[in-house]
Amino acid sequence: MNIYAHRGNSGFFPENTMYAFEKSLDLDIYGIELDVQKTKDGVLVVLHDETLGRIFDGKGSIKKLTFDELREANLNDEKLKDKTNCKIPTLEEVLELIAPTDLNLNIEIKNNKVKYKDIEKDIVNLIKKYKMENKVLISSFNHKSLKIVSKLNSKIKTAYLVGPSTFKYRNLKKVLKICKDCKCTCIHPSYDVVNKEFVDEAHKKGLLVQVYTVNSITIMKKLIKLKVDGVFTNYPKIIKTIVND
Incomplete structure (x- = not known):
């Protein structure tokens, strides 16, 4: 089973930082997951929230701040705020870190709420620069972005993210059709929407089912029985022990 360190080894280290990614390198797992957005001056940055405040100090939206302004932000953690990592x-810093390793990388494009011009093109070009087409999977809740990625570079695999809100508008059949239309390799559902029908129908369509965000041993055991193909977790070392039992 593919185990991804969700936002790095984020159960023990600050999410989406080089520190969390560095602490994932020796975990003997399949890959690392992270989130990408774009600054006012066009730099691809790794951050989950569309605004500052929760993890880092400061105010403002990522889209309206320059990279230098974002780089000045400190962690909301007195013990770690002065650490350079x-x-x-x-994103380029992370690719430089991951490229020499055997780890795969799941890049989530965070553009379901805020739109970033040409973010797909910029990400694809950077992946190509580091010759990581075969090591990267791009995911998004925005299926239009996945279509763009596939058109830009068919070598890069894509995954459609599916949460509870998705099923307010689309049933499983419609969701699987979107995956087909976007030429997705994987579907990434939230753990609370996964059941036997979901996994079986996705597998019939040739899709890998990789589930987010799995931090419970009980849920992990359920997913193993359902024969999912991968999970995203804040505690990759702990979840790996369950898989290996």
Whole structure:
């Protein structure tokens, strides 16, 4: 089973920082997951929230701040705020770290709420620069972005993210059709929407089912019985022990 360190080894280290990614390198797992947005001056940065305040100090939206302004933000953690590897990283910095390793990388494009012009093109070009087409999977709740990625570079695999809100508008059949239309390799559902029908129908369509965000041993055991193909977790070392039992 594919185990991804969700936002790095984020159960023990600050999410989406180089510190959390560095602490994932020796975990003997399949890959690392992270979130990407774009600054006012066009830099691809790794951050989950569309605004500052929760993890890092400061105010303002990522889209309206320059990279230098974002880099000045400190962690809301007095013990770690001065560490150089606890600043907001660029996607390029992470690719430089991961490229020499055997780890795969799941890049989530965070554009379901805020739109970033040409973010797909910029990400694809950077992946190509580091020759990581075969090591990267791009995911998004925005299926239009996945279509763009596939058109830009068919070598890069894509995954459609599915949460509870998705099923307010689309049933499983419609969701699987979107995956087909976008030429997705995977579907990434929230753990609370996964059941036997979901996994079986996705597998019939040739899709890998990789589930987020799995931090419970009880849920992990359920997913193993359902024969999912991968999970995203804040505690990759702990979840790996369950898989290996």
